[in-house]
Amino acid sequence: MKTKILFALLFAGLGCYAQNPTDEYFKLTRTGFNAQNAYETTAFVEKYFRVPGNTGFNASIHRVESILKKAGFVAQQQNEFEAPLTYRIEKRAMKANTWEPVDASIAIVGEQLPFISFQTNRNMIPINCGSTPAGGVTAPVVYLEKTSMADLEKMDLKGKILFSENHPSRLLQAATKAGAIGVLGYSMPKYTQPEVHQTSIQFGSMKANSEVWTLLLSYAAKEKLKAACLKGTPQLKVNIQTKIYPSEELTIVANVRGSVSPDERFVFSAHVQEPGANDNASGVGTLAEMARLTAELFKAKKINPKRSLTFLWGDEIVSTRRYITEDSTRAKGIMWGMSLDMVGEYTKKTGGSFLIEKMPDPSAIWTRGTDKHTEWGAGDVAEKDLFPHYFNDFIFDICKAQGKFANWIVNYNPFEGGSDHTPFLQNKIPGLLMWHFTDVFYHTDNDRIDKVSPTEMKNVGISGLTAAYTLISADENTATATVAQVKADALSRLKTEFDLSKKAIAAGKPVAEERHIIEVWSKWYIDALATINKMAVKPQTTRVGSAIKFATVEIEKQTKVYLEELK
Template identity: 30%
Template sequence: MAALGTPRGGAAQGEAPGDPLPGDAESTHNGPRVAAGASGPARFVPALHAAFDPERALASAAFADRWYRAPGNEGYEATLEHLAARLREAGFGEKPGLELRIIETEMDAPAWTPKSASLLLHRAGTEPELLHGFDEPADRDRVMLPINAPSADVSGPAAMRLSDVEDGSLFVTLQPLSRNILRRARKAGARAVLSAAVFPFTVDPSGGDRHLDAILFRTVAAQTSLPVGQISRRTFDRLGGLVDAGVPVLLTFKAEVELREVPLRTLVAAVVGSEHSDEAVAMASHVQEPGAGDNASGIAGLAESAVNVAGLIERGELDRPARTLVFIWGDEIRQSSVWLEHTARKAIAGISADMLGQSPARTGAIALLEREPDPGALAPLPPDAHTPWGAGEVSEEDVANPSGLNLVARTALSDVARFTGGWTTSENPWEGGSDHDVFLEHGIPGVLIWHFTDYTYHTGLDRMEMLDGEELRRSCTAVLATALAVADPRPADLERYLTSLEFERELRVGAAHAAGEGEIVEHWERWSAGAARWLKRLCW
């Protein structure tokens, strides 16, 4: 492998630029083949992987997982302070070349913090039974309150169908808490709506029934006044069975929430570039949302990575990159907009670091690269396939400005797999929904590195036991290796990139020919030519 201290533009003495990484395992990536070699992201993988401390990263993730994190709320603020303290300890904001700042902007609505909630079942001749409840922010049932749910103290008979709702009923449903459902339930006289809705993919991959205890995390509109809550499918089935059997079912639903007028804070750290400090590669990981995988793992992993890069540079084990590396933590999507609005630097690329640490064995999720919009988003052809998240809307205009960022990120996944002795990864065409969209909307290349399909996604089951420290280590190594390869490119990187790009072009064009998709053939030819030009500009 090329030494990390190698002068810009060349390989280490005695090594060829194309020599593969040690580790000697083929990448198990469902996607285009990547040429083996020690250039590009491979220059950074060994040091990044060695420096990453999974236990330290998981400790930060565990701190964040103690809180129900919503924009600007108590848990969000506590987590930001924890991250900032970790960064300051490493010298950010104090040592030359290590910047740290907090950007304050206006909140669209008051910060919402849940304090407690309970759902009690009353039956004649028995003590009230607690079906769901929490009174500490770390309690598992905390997500029974959607973000923006109001405080409540209501009782009434359970109605399992909207047609059965009468004045004073608590409507219990499998339908999501949409504005339409809330409006209709209120009109029918419901005192509250309790939803057991989950995603179609919220299914235990082991064949068991763990998913029946999943409570969906969601958000309702600010200023929602009708009491609302989430329950598990197991609870829904039990209540439905009692009602169907003619047993009188009386429910009491209580909720206490706190609203505060505060600014929205976004935390930004930077490793200042050595040559082009006015240009930046940005990585964003969102703090809000209460899951361990989504996204305590991402924020903790990105903080660990920022600290490690600073330490490697200080110890002389890594050259300071030519361009600046920027690390962003805040409210998903808005955080990247906030940084772009408040920076004088030119963003060269953006990477969304989201859901990085899920255990494939325990959740069913694997590491994925979501590419920026390319012809695969116009017509997915084998080996491409969309995830259950679903395809985003893409036009021909959206794929008219190719870059090579997809390929650099794919190469990083492959290099981590080879170095670590094997790692199952895949990729999907652009679907959207995270911070890479913000960069794309500004004409900046952007990708998402994430894990899916996770059956615990956006449910109360997404807790620390679903994380894997080594998986987080691999994912974060790939994120940072991608960023460094763009921030500190070398001419010797280009040959490997162009070889890999030709592998992709042959695969994509061949699949399009086989499907009789002549226009897609042309799109991929144009995309490949444009990506080659981008990579040449990057490396020369």
């Protein structure tokens, strides 16, 4: 990193060494980030099955509040910039009731112990499921193997429990018409390796206010019940206890006021809801420690942000989208957004790896070479959806620097969507996702605190804060260095794509199509370079613009060479 900075400064004619601010921010964050703090907050949050408005969600919000208050953030009274460090809890009435699970068990009558219970499988109760009568219900179970939905509606299931190797929500309407009192189902994707991790259940949901309850089974529970059903018609004792009640939705927002351009800001977002440890108690815990450290450094005058820094915790996508869209004036000043979602994985246990999900670049359309999508799956990205910006390469290079320092594996994936980075992108704001995938415990009740790594959270927190501190106080030197960095990344990517296109043409792919891929990549990077013009706080000269023009010419020349060779 230092080499690139020095080269850029020398090229700009400064002729002398200038300290790279990112190096200083790395020192501060590496020394100051307390991984144990992040881990303890994660452990607190993961105790709860968190749905907006319920006990666990609200307790998590107030846990963050206590961390912010202790760090020196003060409750906002009039506006978010009335003090250098402020926070607020936004409260909104909920249109629908909130929900939380209490207990559940399923036992085969005649056997002493339940074959599955809430104590070991909190995800067995789908969100919105109601309760059985006190003491539970006892009823025969009917195993549905291949019957169609149309046939199911004609069956007499009055007073019975329907069991199928499908997600119960698919059967709920038909089972209700057939008179069933409940539905047991199973649905686990292959990447969770259910035959290996036989006690896992991915959390789900069902239609609210249904007269019929549904429960989800693990692979082991499903196999046990299936074996019993193939021998006869077992009776089941089912007990479900949940709470459904009116509440309010909470979002907590903390701000560090910028000293020069406070209306311009970097926004971090971590969602609270979902029942897992990595997903997303780890994001809550990591971001809380990032906010605490920021306040500490600010009060000690070790950082002096020129732009503002915002930390947000709430309901996934909903809170972030609302933060962006509710105040159009505020939204105009959001320059970068970053989502922390599943950032603490103990990768040797989960199988996932740390990833930066990029903003839409051409790899989201032409995914080839070492680029690959995760098990989440590719998004529907067309050329009109591409989002050229230096943010992709800037963040990736920061993370690579931390990776080299800490022996931390860093990778990326093309844009896929599905978390708090998407509202930023949908509103034309640069937004990235820090996460881990593919994870065999993703969305399952085996995503517990033993799968969380304090070291992983520290690496993410250090990288995120170092990048944010650099950007919110960026000057012309930072911008000029970024031009050199992005130009180098562009030339490297063009060489990679050129080599891939040569092989593709040799294998029979149309030349015009391969040349088009090179052209799109070239344009994406040239447009990304142009966005660096707005990086520096209140730029005073044309030096950055000149560096951009020089880099653009180099990319255009190299692109022309590659296109000629591909003829």
